């Protein structure tokens with residue numbers, strides 16, 4: 783099986799997730815093309831048996847490059863098995879309002895791009911003060927302090943559930959063979 787894995791990232795966590803998945807899929811004996819979506823606008827998706835696209839949320843929006851890629855390649859994406867990784871900090875918690883917001887953002891993304899992913903995974907991302915500018919650090923400290931009172935606000939913290947992600951990807955890859 784040959785898979786395309788494309789990602790958009792602002793602080794690097796979605797890239798780390800995409801690389802992790804690529805390694806896992808390759809270790810399972812498949813071929814992978816891994817690319818930042820910014821460099822993949824002209825990719826011919828019909829060369830692949832499936833596609834994984836990932837992006838992260840910032841102020842309730844995915845990266846523009848992800849939306850543009852999905853809209854530009856919607857015909858090919860609709861004709862192949864696809865998995866969408868939506869990376870956010872809302873997905874790290876159990877707040878019903880946050881999860882409703884994730885559903886709404888996903889629905890808006892689907893409406894805007896026309897792409898309805900075969901499977902969607904809401905993946906918990908990371909708090910990365912080492913990567914933030916002063917404004918982002920201020921905003922994110924307040925959000926994390928409210929959501930995770932135990933967190934040490936001075937240090938990067940990963941909320942990604944790697945084992946859960948592995949199980950999800952393995953399950954999706956299995957469906958490709960059937």
Ligand SMILES: Cc1cc2nc3c(=O)[nH]c(=O)nc-3n(C[C@H](O)[C@H](O)[C@H](O)COP(=O)(O)O)c2cc1C
Pocket residue numbers: 790791792793794795796797837838839840841842843869870871872873906907908909910914918921922
């Ligand atoms: C300025 C800023 C805004 C963010 N806005 C949201 C948001 O609206 N909803 C959310 O769930 N997470 C939000 N996050 C958290 C990111 O989605 C999370 O840190 C993710 O891991 C970033 O992935 P990336 O490093 O691949 O860009 C925000 C993070 C930053 C720095």
